[in-house]
Amino acid sequence: MATKEDGRPRHQQIAAEIRARVMSGDLAPGTRLPTTQQLMSTYDVTNQTVQRALSVLKDEGFLIGRAGVGVYVRDDSVLALEPAAYHRPPADGMPYPWTSEAEARGRRGAIRILEVATVRPPVEVARLWGERVSMRRLLLLLDQQPTELAWIYHPLEIADGTPLVGRRKIPGGTARVLADLGLPPVEWADRVSARLPTTEELELLHLPDDVPVLRTFRTVYADGGRPVEVQVLVKGGHRYELAYRNAYPLRE
Numbered sequence: 021m022a023t024k025e026d027g028r029p030r031h032q033q034i035a036a037e038i039r040a041r042v043m044s045g046d047l048a049p050g051t052r053l054p055t056t057q058q059l060m061s062t063y064d065v066t067n068q069t070v071q072r073a074l075s076v077l078k079d080e081g082f083l084i085g086r087a088g089v090g091v092y093v094r095d096d097s098v099l100a101l102e103p104a105a106y107h108r109p110p111a112d113g114m115p116y117p118w119t120s121e122a123e124a125r126g127r128r129g130a131i132r133i134l135e136v137a138t139v140r141p142p143v144e145v146a147r148l149w150g151e152r153v154s155m156r157r158l159l160l161l162l163d164q165q166p167t168e169l170a171w172i173y174h175p176l177e178i179a180d181g182t183p184l185v186g187r188r189k190i191p192g193g194t195a196r197v198l199a200d201l202g203l204p205p206v207e208w209a210d211r212v213s214a215r216l217p218t219t220e221e222l223e224l225l226h227l228p229d230d231v232p233v234l235r236t237f238r239t240v241y242a243d244g245g246r247p248v249e250v251q252v253l254v255k256g257g258h259r260y261e262l263a264y265r266n267a268y269p270l271r272e
Contacts (some may be wrong), residue, residue, distance in 0.1 A: 030063075030069050031065075031069045031072035031076065034059075038083075039258070047093050074091055081258075082258070129160070129162055131189060132160075133158055134157040134158060135156075136156050136157075136185065138153070138154055144237065144250075148175070148247050149175040153176060154174045154184055155171060156171075168225075168253055171252040172249065172250070173249065174250075175248075182201065195240075203242040205249070208239060208240045208241065210237070213237075215232060216233070217256075225255070228258075232258075234254070234257045236251070
């Protein structure tokens with residue numbers, strides 16, 4: 021239960037507790053929530069406060085109201101995205117990993133190109149390659165719903181004259197182009213942070229108010245530790261989590 025030190029309105033506190041239970045799996049997909057009267061008793065609040073809490077969670081897509089029946093947890097669970105699945109260059113003729121991974125989950129993935137340009141990059145990218153780089157800005161969708169914004173940067177010495185600066189979708193994605201150039205990605209490093217969305221992110225991702233985003237700053241390396249790509253990936257933190265797996269080093 022929330023303590024008195026939590027300064028948020030009571031309905032937000034209740035929404036946060038129910039949200040956490042949904043994301044952890046304690047409230048499984050399809051579970052019917054307790055009745056309004058039961059929630060009022062559990063949290064010692066009025067009907068209005070309960071309804072405001074449920075409204076927040078419905079807007080975020082966690083709960084679904086069924087008229088005359090009750091309120092239920094959404095049917096799909098939190099989507100765990102595994103970065104390793106999107107890192108490897110696909111085989112010749114295979115689609116971009118976003119599409120194939122979505123299909124493997126029984127969903128439909130799509131990519132919309134928002135912008136391709138030579139730009140002055142963010143400081144953390146400029147430190148790698150200077151003041152002018154190639155950028156591809158993409159919107160990734162699942163089942164026609166906006167899911168992730170991606171800014172993909174490359175040094176001009178690599179990108180010029182390649183599909184990386186073209187305004188068409190790249191079969192197999194940027195990793196396929198890098199592999200064809202003799203610079204196949206061999207490792208990457210992620211920095212993940214959470215913050216509230218910018219106006220652009222809020223609008224393009226169709227986010228509810230006050231929902232944080234997960235921001236991944238990914239540096240992709242070729243052989244010899246050469247940085248060949250930077251990805252800045254932003255997704256709604258209320259519906260997705262990142263899944264990483266690695267092996268412990270062998271002990272001598």
